[in-house]
Amino acid sequence: MRAARIHAYGGWEDIRYDEIPVPEPGADELLVRVKTASINPLDVKLVKGTVQDRFPINLPYTLGTDIAGVVEKAGPLAARFAVGDTVFGRLAPMKGGGFAEFAVMPAIDVGLAPKSLLPGEIAGLPAACGTAWEGVFELGKLKKGQSVLVHAGAGGVGSYAVQLAKLAGAYVFATASGDGLQIARSRGADHVIDYRNEDFVQVCREVDLVIDTIGGATQERSFGVLKHGGTLVCVTEAADGRKAAEKDIKTHRLVHQMRGSRLELMAALMEQGKLTCHVDSVFPFEEIPAAIARNATRQAKGKILIHMGS
Numbered sequence: 038m039r040a041a042r043i044h045a046y047g048g049w050e051d052i053r054y055d056e057i058p059v060p061e062p063g064a065d066e067l068l069v070r071v072k073t074a075s076i077n078p079l080d081v082k083l084v085k086g087t088v089q090d091r092f093p094i095n096l097p098y099t100l101g102t103d104i105a106g107v108v109e110k111a112g113p114l115a116a117r118f119a120v121g122d123t124v125f126g127r128l129a130p131m132k133g134g135g136f137a138e139f140a141v142m143p144a145i146d147v148g149l150a151p152k153s154l155l156p157g158e159i160a161g162l163p164a165a166c167g168t169a170w171e172g173v174f175e176l177g178k179l180k181k182g183q184s185v186l187v188h189a190g191a192g193g194v195g196s197y198a199v200q201l202a203k204l205a206g207a208y209v210f211a212t213a214s215g216d217g218l219q220i221a222r223s224r225g226a227d228h229v230i231d232y233r234n235e236d237f238v239q240v241c242r243e244v245d246l247v248i249d250t251i252g253g254a255t256q257e258r259s260f261g262v263l264k265h266g267g268t269l270v271c272v273t274e275a276a277d278g279r280k281a282a283e284k285d286i287k288t289h290r291l292v293h294q295m296r297g298s299r300l301e302l303m304a305a306l307m308e309q310g311k312l313t314c315h316v317d318s319v320f321p322f323e324e325i326p327a328a329i330a331r332n333a334t335r336q337a338k339g340k341i342l343i344h345m346g347s
């Protein structure tokens with residue numbers, strides 16, 4: 038099978054398309070024929086080698102973590118799944134393997150898609166919507182009537198966080214710029230802040246929760262919009278504990294944990310028309326370097342998809 042691999046850390050122009058054996062699923066695993074994959078900023082970091090400490094990988098490494106496809110083979114302990122089922126999920130970053138014709142996934146991490154949803158509709162969910170879900174519900178514990186500020190409300194994680202926060206019944210502020218303003222609004226944000234021309238600290242006051250997908254100065258300044266006792270969910274880097282203690286802010290450093298059952302809850306919402314994936318762009322398998330380059334601009338709106346063409 039063909040697989041998009043890196044043989045050394047560097048740039049996406051060095052990604053190679055290699056012919057490698059189809060992997061064999063273990064007893065509790067599935068072999069999935071990949072139909073659509075999606076790009077995450079982590080793919081950029083893995084290619085560059087900037088996350089070697091957290092995600093030590095073996096080279097050559099087949100890129101790709103988020104996929105949707107069809108079950109080709111199921112191990113004996115993965116009997117809940119049948120050949121031909123449409124499934125989706127995230128491969129462990131240290132193993133990768135998603136940007137290939139076939140991928141092996143532990144069945145426990147896989148979501149079974151409703152029959153009405155196509156791989157192209159669900160491939161953008163796993164890491165981005167999973168992270169948003171953990172931030173809004175599991176760590177943020179957002180409730181009806183509360184307020185939240187979502188940074189990068191038109192981005193991969195943010196565009197889902199806006200939708201989930203609205204489903205929770207919260208008042209949603211979101212930062213974005215350019216076309217992203219309208220995208221964040223169309224996902225349900227009540228108040229959109231143009232971060233290039235407005236200061237979010239002057240606009241938001243006393244929110245219950247901030248979902249920070251940016252870090253640095255954006256994260257530090259987010260303490261200024263939280264109410265006493267509020268919650269800061271940090272997606273990119275841990276928060277300053279001293280600042281948090283001053284205002285009695287609960288901070289969480291979110292590290293995404295895959296869960297198949299959570300994926301199925303997302304797909305159910307999507308089937309009901311309550312959750313959508315905003316697609317930035319679709320690239321063919323042969324153009325993965327260009328897709329990763331697009332993500333590296335940090336200006337993508339929603340998700341970048343890879344169509345495998347199989």
Ligand SMILES: NC(=O)c1ccc[n+]([C@@H]2O[C@H](COP(=O)([O-])OP(=O)(O)OC[C@H]3O[C@@H](n4cnc5c(N)ncnc54)[C@H](OP(=O)(O)O)[C@@H]3O)[C@@H](O)[C@H]2O)c1
Nearest residue numbers: 078168189191192193194213214217272291292293335337
């Ligand atoms: N901890 C974890 O487990 C975990 C999981 C998933 C993602 N992450 C990390 O979370 C970050 C976000 O991921 P993502 O997939 O959402 O990224 P993304 O989709 O690539 O983010 C692009 C978006 O960021 C927005 N943006 C850029 N600079 C901004 C700023 N200063 N203020 C507000 N918005 C800004 C852009 O908005 P405009 O185009 O509107 O300007 C664009 O829409 C990445 O660093 C990723 O690695 C971590």
